[in-house]
Amino acid sequence: MLSFPRMDDEVKLLYDLVEQPSFSGEEAKVSGLLVRILTKYGWSVRSDSVGNVIAEKGQSGPLLLFLGHIDTVPGWLGVKVENGELHGRGSVDAKGPLAAFVAGVARAEATLDGRHESRGLPARIVLVGAVGEEQDSRGAKAIVNTFRPDYCVVGEPSGWEGITLGYKGFARASVRVEFPSFHGSGRYATATESVVSVWNSISTRTDNASSFQSLTASLESVSTERNGLSDEASARIVFRLPPWASAEGIASLLSEAVELARAGTKPWPENAKVTVCLDNSVPAYVAPKNNLLIRSFISAIRELGGTPRFKRKTGTSDMNVVAPVWNCPILAYGPGDSSLDHTSQERISLEEYSLAIEVWHRVLTALPW
């Protein structure tokens, strides 16, 4: 039987995970660390072929799958605890939510083991520590056809009082223009001018303000090359997709933008070669909010004196990958202020971390599985 973990143990769990750098594509060391931690906490643990950590508890009952991620964006920050906050890359996105779940399960087991009629956890629980969430969600894509959970919680920062119901979608595209080389004093647009013109057309056909219902585009990079024989330019563009937008719609928008640019004031050479690629995309997802899982989180947050809030996020997460396939009650939950995601100020309040652990404790012990 597990002893009731002291706050020190719970903070150490988070500290140890944050202290181990794990930029996307370099998750092997944190994967090994998480395997050791989870084994100590009594989980059956393995790694899969892409490097995901997969841990299981419980023998029978409905399957609750917690989908966290162990990678972070780049930019090492160092780790310190100061004024009740733990500073470090990944403290919010998303080692805080993952550690809070592990500690919450331990608290729930301690409570259930202490009950006279205890039969242990009333459900099967699978924890996935996924790789690659900050890049191409390759970890989530690798397990989406492996499990069919009855309930899923994605481990992302929502704030301890927040319940995230949805994320915008995402698409990355590239536009490449190749012209035969000609003198710059001629009548034709250069390849660079043409790519800029395509971007301007996209920009005027998308929204400037970022909201959940807006279609936004950002110019990620532009590169050019002239070698005396050809004049080439390419642009990489990122779209944030609202629920009403689709990959097909983005493909049409790109084609129209190219034609608008081609019909602009400065002509393109007739043998211009234009290549448009939609490299990867995932649609937006918004979860239903009337189910047992959501109700359990609302009740737990209220019991602790909090005010539950539903959130829709303008970013994208592994929820976008798994939710349309699993089609089960799903939400994203975890401590942390997501405005600190991907910043040099990333840090998490340890009080909030502990409250999120207690929310998990109450959800897991109160759910009428």
Add this chain to the structure above:
Amino acid sequence: MLCSCPECAGKWKVGSLEKGEIVVCPECGVELEVTSVEPLSLELAPEEEEDWGE
């Protein structure tokens, strides 16, 4: 069960409700959370807000 909307005072009947369930007032369309079943208590459901990340 007889429901009463705390926003518009509209009334309607339902078969059964669960604590934490979200219901929609048929009169004014506002979303309400069942905060207690016995006695029945309805309050405005958690607000939906937009946020950055991930």
